[in-house]
Amino acid sequence: MVDADQTFVIVGGGLAGAKAAETLRAEGFTGRVILICDERDHPYERPPLSKGFLLGKESRDSVFVHEPAWYARHDVELHLGQTVVAVDRAARTVHYGDDGTRVRYDKLLLATGAEPRRLDVPGTGLAGVHHLRRLAHAERLKGVLAALGRDNGHLVIAGAGWIGLEVAAAAREYGAEVTVVEPAPTPLHGVLGPELGGVFTELHQAHGVRFRFGVTLTEIVGQDGVVLAARTDDGEEHPAHAVLAAIGAAPRTSLAEAAGLEIADPAHGGGIVVDERLRTSDPDIHAAGDAASFRHALFGTRLRVEHWANALNGGPAAARAMLGREVTYDRVPYFFSDQYDLGMEYSGWAPPGSYDEVVIRGDAAKREFIAFWMKEGRVLAGMNVNVWDVTESVQRLIRSGVRVDGEALASPRVPLESLGA
Numbered sequence: 201m202v203d204a205d206q207t208f209v210i211v212g213g214g215l216a217g218a219k220a221a222e223t224l225r226a227e228g229f230t231g232r233v234i235l236i237c238d239e240r241d242h243p244y245e246r247p248p249l250s251k252g253f254l255l256g257k258e259s260r261d262s263v264f265v266h267e268p269a270w271y272a273r274h275d276v277e278l279h280l281g282q283t284v285v286a287v288d289r290a291a292r293t294v295h296y297g298d299d300g301t302r303v304r305y306d307k308l309l310l311a312t313g314a315e316p317r318r319l320d321v322p323g324t325g326l327a328g329v330h331h332l333r334r335l336a337h338a339e340r341l342k343g344v345l346a347a348l349g350r351d352n353g354h355l356v357i358a359g360a361g362w363i364g365l366e367v368a369a370a371a372r373e374y375g376a377e378v379t380v381v382e383p384a385p386t387p388l389h390g391v392l393g394p395e396l397g398g399v400f401t402e403l404h405q406a407h408g409v410r411f412r413f414g415v416t417l418t419e420i421v422g423q424d425g426v427v428l429a430a431r432t433d434d435g436e437e438h439p440a441h442a443v444l445a446a447i448g449a450a451p452r453t454s455l456a457e458a459a460g461l462e463i464a465d466p467a468h469g470g471g472i473v474v475d476e477r478l479r480t481s482d483p484d485i486h487a488a489g490d491a492a493s494f495r496h497a498l499f500g501t502r503l504r505v506e507h508w509a510n511a512l513n514g515g516p517a518a519a520r521a522m523l524g525r526e527v528t529y530d531r532v533p534y535f536f537s538d539q540y541d542l543g544m545e546y547s548g549w550a551p552p553g554s555y556d557e558v559v560i561r562g563d564a565a566k567r568e569f570i571a572f573w574m575k576e577g578r579v580l581a582g583m584n585v586n587v588w589d590v591t592e593s594v595q596r597l598i599r600s601g602v603r604v605d606g607e608a609l610a611s612p613r614v615p616l617e618s619l620g621a
Contacts, residue, residue: 204231205231206306206307207305207306208232208307208308208522209309210234210309211284211310212311212489212491213236213243213280214489215245215515217235217237217489217515219511223520233277234277234279234303235271237279238284239334241335242278245264247508248338249334249335249337249338250363254342260335263335279296282297288459292305292308308484309487309515310480312451313452313490314449317450319358319447321417322419322420323422323427324445326422326425328344328443330443330445332367332444332446333449345367345371345374346374348374348375348377348441349374349375349376350375352375353376353377354376354378354440354441355368355371355377355441356379356381356438356440356442357378357380359382359446359447360384360386360400360411360413360446361387361388361447362391364446365400369538372404378408379430379440380404380410380412381417381430382412383414385413386400386401387404391546393550393573394552399564403540414434415434418433420440427442428440430443451471451493456487459482459485462480462481464504468501469493470493471493474488474492474493474494475495476494477521477528478494478521486518488514490505490511492514507533507534513529514529532595532598534595542585543588544585547591547594548580549580554573554580557575558572558573558574561610568586568587569584569586569587570587570590577606579620593616604619604620
């Protein structure tokens with residue numbers, strides 16, 4: 201058992217940090233647990249911000265990881281609205297707050313998350329330009345979408361990734377007019393490749409969303425602080441009463457960089473380099489969640505995964521490693537999305553160029569299918585769309601690494617459980 205006099209500090213009050221604190225106590229750690237969060241809200245989950253909460257279908261209270269009283273009840277010292285300004289590895293101290301309060305640590309977890317990438321075009325300072333990362337962003341955007349729906353207003357979204365598409369769906373449900381601007385030829389091009397992007401194009405077009413592919417936002421036009429239009433590099437001007445920047449997120453690594461920890465190459469997603477135990481280049485400092493870059497033995501490459509499941513599982517794994525437990529973090533990446541009447545789950549990792557075939561099982565036209573990304577007959581990733589209770593089978597195929605017959609994989613008559621056995 202870890203000595204009760206030890207202090208474990210967690211920097212970052214998102215899902216990874218909150219679940220790490222929970223795990224420390226669940227595993228019997230009796231020392232001091234300090235959780236420092238630069239937001240004033242208690243730790244919360246982010247998926248509802250672009251889904252149920254944004255649509256007004258989930259309450260504000262439902263997004264929190266724990267009820268507020270949980271932290272005191274489990275003797276977790278929670279410091280909200282406090283920014284960590286430095287980590288002194290030699291002194292093993294964390295400095296936070298406006299007054300530079302210092303606290304010594306025995307083990308430190310960096311769960312600093314990511315931040316939305318900013319548009320670098322004229323007009324981004326206008327009041328009608330939005331990002332979506334934090335609860336406060338979602339609260340503000342929910343009001344904006346409701347107003348646009350009432351007034352037949354126009355929303356322009358820069359980026360057709362998961363956040364952009366989920367907000368587009370929410371905006372249409374409110375009744376707003378929506379235009380999505382995307383430099384790639386399809387939505388989600390960097391995740392799904394060209395083969396499956398069309399499914400999401402057709403889904404959104406059927407609900408009245410306008411896409412502008414192959415173009416980039418170059419200027420947001422406004423007057424008296426109000427957004428009026430958005431211009432793209434093809435010379436078009438699109439009416440807009442609000443603009444959402446949904447062009448991805450960057451890992452928050454400045455604290456780790458300043459402390460001299462190893463940082464991954466930005467060309468491979470950046471992030472704080474960790475090993476299979478989620479340890480950084482300093483063995484007393486761990487990292488988890490969006491900010492961590494780990495080498496995945498299954499895929500043979502370094503990954504930085506921004507999705508909910510990585511925070512949910514990575515925080516506890518880091519906590520157990522901090523306690524000296526045997527840990528190998530090799531979870532198959534997983535995420536989910538809900539857009540209109542489409543629900544999907546994706547497991548694995550198969551960016552464009554990594555696979556040689558996509559096998560469809562089911563009816564893609566009806567949006568009831570499973571797609572498998574294959575390399576030399578092996579399953580790299582799978583996405584089930586409006587087909588449920590198959591994630592375990594899909595992940596088993598990915599983990600097995602065995603060759604699978606393509607015709608059998610495509611046939612709904614052949615049970616997934618029987619393949620690759």
